[in-house]
Amino acid sequence: MGNYYQPEIETMPVEQLKALQSERLVAQVKHVYENVEFYRNRMEEAGVKPEDIHGIEDLHKLPFITKDDLRDQYPYGLLAAPLSECVRIQSTSGTTGRRVVAFYTQEDVDLWDECCARAIVAAGGTKEDVCHVCYGYGLFTGGPGLNGGSHKVGCLTLPMSSGNTERQLQFMTDLGSTIICCTPSYAANLGEAINERGLRDKIKLKAGIFGAEPWTEEMRHNIEDSLGIKAYDIYGLTEISGPGVSFECEEQAGMHIQEDHFIPEIINPDTGEVLPEGEVGELVFTCITKKAFPLLRYRTRDLCYLTRKKCSCGRTHIRMHKPMGRSDDMMVVKGVNVWPSQIEAVLLNQGYQANYQILVDRIGNNDTIEVQVELTPEMAETPTLTVEQREKKIVAGLKSMLGIKVDVKVVEPKTITRSEGKAVRVIDKRNLYRQA
Ligand code: DLL
Numbered sequence: 001m002g003n004y005y006q007p008e009i010e011t012m013p014v015e016q017l018k019a020l021q022s023e024r025l026v027a028q029v030k031h032v033y034e035n036v037e038f039y040r041n042r043m044e045e046a047g048v049k050p051e052d053i054h055g056i057e058d059l060h061k062l063p064f065i066t067k068d069d070l071r072d073q074y075p076y077g078l079l080a081a082p083l084s085e086c087v088r089i090q091s092t093s094g095t096t097g098r099r100v101v102a103f104y105t106q107e108d109v110d111l112w113d114e115c116c117a118r119a120i121v122a123a124g125g126t127k128e129d130v131c132h133v134c135y136g137y138g139l140f141t142g143g144p145g146l147n148g149g150s151h152k153v154g155c156l157t158l159p160m161s162s163g164n165t166e167r168q169l170q171f172m173t174d175l176g177s178t179i180i181c182c183t184p185s186y187a188a189n190l191g192e193a194i195n196e197r198g199l200r201d202k203i204k205l206k207a208g209i210f211g212a213e214p215w216t217e218e219m220r221h222n223i224e225d226s227l228g229i230k231a232y233d234i235y236g237l238t239e240i241s242g243p244g245v246s247f248e249c250e251e252q253a254g255m256h257i258q259e260d261h262f263i264p265e266i267i268n269p270d271t272g273e274v275l276p277e278g279e280v281g282e283l284v285f286t287c288i289t290k291k292a293f294p295l296l297r298y299r300t301r302d303l304c305y306l307t308r309k310k311c312s313c314g315r316t317h318i319r320m321h322k323p324m325g326r327s328d329d330m331m332v333v334k335g336v337n338v339w340p341s342q343i344e345a346v347l348l349n350q351g352y353q354a355n356y357q358i359l360v361d362r363i364g365n366n367d368t369i370e371v372q373v374e375l376t377p378e379m380a381e382t383p384t385l386t387v388e389q390r391e392k393k394i395v396a397g398l399k400s401m402l403g404i405k406v407d408v409k410v411v412e413p414k415t416i417t418r419s420e421g422k423a424v425r426v427i428d429k430r431n432l433y434r435q436a
Contacts, residue, residue, distance in 0.1 A: 005121040005153065006114065009260050010315050014308070017316060021263055022055030024288035029053045029062070032294060035080045038073055039296070056263060059286060060274055064267075064297045070239065071098045081105050081292040091139040092238045102238050103292040109148065111289055115236075115244030115258050116149025122249045122256075122313070123207045123232045125179055127154030130204075132177035134168055134186065135212065136421050137161045141242025142212055146181040149244065155179065162186065162420040165193050173202045180208045184215035184223060184231075185423035188354050191226030196377075205229045211236070211243055213422045214323055214341050218348030220252075233322060239298055240285050246320055251312055254319030261289045264318065265297070266306055269327050280305045282327055283320065301326045331428065333360055333367045334404050340425045343406075346397040347373050355416045360428040367430070370407040371398065377413050 004010045012020070030050045032039040043049065046063045053061065070078065079086070081103070088104040104112070125131065131150040135142025143161055150157040158171055162182070168190065171177065180187065187210050194200055205227055211234035223231045235255050236245035245262055246255035257264050262285045266275045269282040283302045287294040302323040311319065325339040332338070340358060347356055356373040373394065375387075385393070391408045398406040417424075 003121050003124065003126075004315075005118040010118060010256075010317065012260070012316055014316050017259055018056060020260060021288060022057075024260075025056055025059065025263065025286065026050075026053055028286075028288045028294055029296070031291075032080050032296060036078060038069075038077055039080075059263065059265065059297070062286075062297050064272060064284065064299050065295055066299050067100065067239075067301070070100045070295075074098050075101050078293060078295070079103055080294055086292050089139075090141045090144065090238055090242060100239060102241075104241075104290075105292045108241070108290050108292050111261060112145060112241045112244065113148030113152050115241065115247075115261065116145045117152035118149075118258065119209060119232070119234050119244050119247035120146070120149050120153050120155065120179065122247055123179065123209050123230070124250075125150075125153050125155055125207070129153075129155040129178045130158065130176055131155035131179045131181065132158045132160060132168075132172055132205075134160045134162050134180065134182040134190075135243075140421070141236065141238050142181075142183075142421075145236070145242040145244055146209065150179075150181075165190065169193060169197065169199060172205070173199060176204045178204050178206050180205055180227075180229075181234075182208070182210065183212050183419070183422055184210040184219055185213065185354060185419045186421065187223045187227065187231070188219065189418045189420075191223055192353070195226060200228065203227070207232060209234050209247075214325060215354075216341055216344050216348060218345055219354050222348065222353060235320070235323070237300060237302075239293075239295055240287060240300075241290065245285070249311065249313035249315060253311070254307060254321050256311070256313075256315050256317040256319050257306075259317045262287055264306060264320065266304070267299075269299075269301075269303075277306050277308060280324065283323070303327055331358075331360060331369075331426065333369045336402060336404050338369070338402055338404075342401050343371055343398065344425075346394065346401050347371070350394060350397060351379070352376060354423075355413075355418075356425070357416055358426045360426065360430060362430045368407065369404075370409060372409045372411050372416065374411055374413050374416055380413050 033050045042063045048061045085105045086103045087106050092100045133146045137143030208231045220231050232248040234247045236243040246257040265284040266281040275281045283300045286296045304321045304323045308318050359370045361368045387410050390410045394408045
């Protein structure tokens, strides 16, 4: 059995949880219908009225919402509470198109903080811990979310924000940080910096809560080894609240979705059909407790599957598999679907670290794809293979994973730019999807 922040909710029998969801869904549908013209219009177009929704079995009758809808309704079109009740905004880091702005009432902030507190406690956090938050603060939800959760748990919270690795290491060693929250790519960079400076014996970290970008199991093992910690995954998105929509427990086998606040569905991204448990498709969320910005049936574009298999931690909330990619970060190269995570898995399996970049271009009518990966310092110091041999081996690994020939360049350690937040893994110069 695990540690819980709110045991009665986290271990609530499934039937009871579903009844709670039904009750909250009915109230939420009424709330948005009465307060948001956008929802009223959409429901009328779909021929559905609030009184047609009696519980979660009727969820499928509601229309979907997409990111384009959010952009069209920017900034206030989806606001469901009076502006005077709103106390905060957060916003997406998107670089194309209009930003998405999400609003929070004080109650919304409290429930979001509780979600993050549950994640921290699941990772072993207590009020004795020193919680080092190096997700970005500001419009990005990572810093504020984990910061709020850490306060709720009663940890000593270090609001470090991202960047300035020397300062991170100084606080970490001087104040004895025990839990670290950041992107997995920055955790890998910190691991590298700690080992280079011989600080491994001076740090007290025991757990890390990493998310905001896709990462592989191979990367998890590397981070756990280099920092000497247990690495937990955490998932979320600005539109739905931020980090803590789901989180891993000590089983490290999928993330429990906070079903008392968010109802998940998996759909076929092409047809919108709801898929049965266990099938891979696009994750859709309905917010049943939020007041200011409660999205109903929001299409996340994240691809994964759900499982309600019993978890040894005792939590009853459904688990989502780590997102396998986004329907919009899948690249089609030479006519083949390529996911950055497939490339990462091949590289890390061959002993490299997650210091790599994928360059895609089009010359004439032909796509080109090149993967650049750094030698690890050990590989550079005591070479067992030549660079050519290494490149050949990676080319073969990628060929068998993807079915296409990928050019590979093995480069010297420290030549690929390190990330402080979300890593930029793909540079696609074809601009096929650039938005107006
Ligand atoms: O990244 C919220 C967050 C902050 C989550 C800190 C976890 C930790 P956005 O910037 O709106 O919000 O980006 C959301 O990031 O739709 C996924 O595609 C991706 N993502 C988030 N967490 C994970 C994860 C935050 N654990 C988008 N694994 C989501 C894979 C993730 N992808």
